[in-house]
Amino acid sequence: MPAKIIDGRAVAKRIRGEIGAEVDDFRKATGSRPGLGVVLVGDDPASAMYVRMKRRACERVGIRSEARILPAAATQQAVEDAVRGFNEDPAIHGILAQLPLPDHIDEEAVLSQISLAKDVDGIHPVNIGRLGMRGREPSFTPATPTGVMILIDESGVPIEGARAVVIGRSNIVGLPVALMLTNANATVTICHSRSRDLPTLVQGADILVAAVGRAEFVKGDWLKAGAVVIDVGSNSAPDASSDKGYRYVGDVDFESALPVAGHITKVPGGVGPMTITMLLANTLTAARRIAAGCK
Ligand code: GUN
Numbered sequence: 001m002p003a004k005i006i007d008g009r010a011v012a013k014r015i016r017g018e019i020g021a022e023v024d025d026f027r028k029a030t031g032s033r034p035g036l037g038v039v040l041v042g043d044d045p046a047s048a049m050y051v052r053m054k055r056r057a058c059e060r061v062g063i064r065s066e067a068r069i070l071p072a073a074a075t076q077q078a079v080e081d082a083v084r085g086f087n088e089d090p091a092i093h094g095i096l097a098q099l100p101l102p103d104h105i106d107e108e109a110v111l112s113q114i115s116l117a118k119d120v121d122g123i124h125p126v127n128i129g130r131l132g133m134r135g136r137e138p139s140f141t142p143a144t145p146t147g148v149m150i151l152i153d154e155s156g157v158p159i160e161g162a163r164a165v166v167i168g169r170s171n172i173v174g175l176p177v178a179l180m181l182t183n184a185n186a187t188v189t190i191c192h193s194r195s196r197d198l199p200t201l202v203q204g205a206d207i208l209v210a211a212v213g214r215a216e217f218v219k220g221d222w223l224k225a226g227a228v229v230i231d232v233g234s235n236s237a238p239d240a241s242s243d244k245g246y247r248y249v250g251d252v253d254f255e256s257a258l259p260v261a262g263h264i265t266k267v268p269g270g271v272g273p274m275t276i277t278m279l280l281a282n283t284l285t286a287a288r289r290i291a292a293g294c295k
Helices: 008-030 045-061 076-088 107-113 125-132 143-155 174-183 198-203 271-291
Strands: 004-006 035-041 064-070 094-097 163-167 187-191 207-210 228-231 235-238 246-249 263-265
Touching (some): 008 271, 035 271, 064 076, 094 271, 143 271, 163 198, 174 187, 174 207, 187 198
Parallel strands (some): 207 228, 228 263
């Protein structure tokens, strides 16, 4: 039997509907809207597109969004000032510094400036540290990993006690998703480009999260039968049959994985729609906490 598809688009749509209704309630109760402040530095087209998508998604659910767009040559001081400006703005409840920042900018110093109460991207160094420490609670968890956890839950397969393999160790996906799986009591293996014998490691996974950034890298015959496969990849692959000349594919070779996996996400239509949805959810949460007087 082929794997069941975990439909990220449908899950995201359901959650966005709930967020839209809750934003309305917030407006009625407070007379104001939740606000997201976005800092974008430089003219990387992919980052500019993500920021446009985030702003559009905000509008659709009634969240106000404001962007500070700085030139690629912006100084460290200017980038940090943009973040501090949002910290002090009472109409802004969540702050996102779109990554990657240009090479001359000290990313950690910028992220450290974000007020913890407004760190809706969950990537302030203190929040990542709290995520990794027992008994500590981050104010927010990062968007993509949070979306991944919801999609795993959607499969109905218990995380507790499961063997989970994460391929990729990036700051915004691989590392935090591994920590979140550990916190949910999975037994987690983090693999990466230097891992020896990846297929054997993947073979042990009840849950596989592929976040390696290589098109169709994971093959179906690496998988354990019935595994939950969450594909975070979004890679462009040449496709002469498409008008654009390319199409988006994940990190998993979907065709060969489908007959082996128990549950699987598609690319596009899997993790992608969840990422922005989680950012919206965190922004609403931040606004509610700030309205309730939490620091
Ligand atoms: N760039 C790509 N994904 C992300 C993300 O989730 N957050 C931020 N801040 N930048 C990104």
